[in-house]
Amino acid sequence: IGQHDAILAVSDAVRRSRAGLQDPKRPIGSFIFLGTTGVGKTEVARALYKCLGGEENLAKVNFGNYSNEFSLSSLIGSARGYIGSDDGEIFIRVRNTDVGVILIDEFEKSNATLFNFFLDVLESGKMVSSQAIEIDINGFIIIFTSNITKEEFPTRISPELRSRFDYKGHFTRLSNQDKRKYVEYRIGSIIRKYNEHYRDSLGEDVVNYFVTNIPVDKYENMRDINKKIKIEFVKYIE
Numbered sequence: 001i002g003q004h005d006a007i008l009a010v011s012d013a014v015r016r017s018r019a020g021l022q023d024p025k026r027p028i029g030s031f032i033f034l035g036t037t038g039v040g041k042t043e044v045a046r047a048l049y050k051c052l053g054g055e056e057n058l059a060k061v062n063f064g065n066y067s068n069e070f071s072l073s074s075l076i077g078s079a080r081g082y083i084g085s086d087d088g089e090i091f092i093r094v095r096n097t098d099v100g101v102i103l104i105d106e107f108e109k110s111n112a113t114l115f116n117f118f119l120d121v122l123e124s125g126k127m128v129s130s131q132a133i134e135i136d137i138n139g140f141i142i143i144f145t146s147n148i149t150k151e152e153f154p155t156r157i158s159p160e161l162r163s164r165f166d167y168k169g170h171f172t173r174l175s176n177q178d179k180r181k182y183v184e185y186r187i188g189s190i191i192r193k194y195n196e197h198y199r200d201s202l203g204e205d206v207v208n209y210f211v212t213n214i215p216v217d218k219y220e221n222m223r224d225i226n227k228k229i230k231i232e233f234v235k236y237i238e
Helices: 003-018 039-049 071-076 090-096 113-126 174-197 205-213 222-237
Strands: 031-032 060-061 101-105 127-128 135-136 143-145 167-170
Touching: 003 031, 003 039, 003 143, 031 039, 039 101, 039 143, 060 090, 071 090, 071 135, 090 101, 090 127, 090 135, 113 127, 135 167, 174 205, 174 222, 205 222
Parallel strands: 031 143, 031 167, 060 101, 101 143
Antiparallel strands: 127 135
């Protein structure tokens, strides 16, 4: 909701792939979404995953956990002879996913070593583990998210890596109209699930009640609105 350009860029990449127009030696698309928390960056990746038929495991890695000097070995696995798991997190996630969508969250919190790793990934279309095992990610879509601003982007990410992204999008704060659309969508989803499990089903008038009575102008992002929706919905059905 409210991020039309990013949605268009991702959907166009999928269409190009299905038409056979993408470079067969590279991922379908690599995107980086910038902007403050709670405006839909991660939700775009989750929505894409579901739209492509994903049901089990989105390949998501949070780079907030990869900021120290041992980050690379944790991500791609330890070298032969070292004690510990041979598999890094990203290889486990990618191997176990049912749809080719990779989400790298909080990308800016990593370091130059991992930036260089992804520079090679986006160039070659392959991930290589510490055991020299390759995963071909041609046909995948990689979405990076970051809370930095578009002004900070050139100073935090190298020119070489910036040039590898197919789309660089800045997610803006939502307007009150967009927030009300989100309330309508979220309440509608909650009601459908509620009606599947309870005989005293709720009607569409409940949606209008919440859209009218939740003061969206008091909230900055969708996470805060979602918390408010949950609190008010529990009160409503009590």
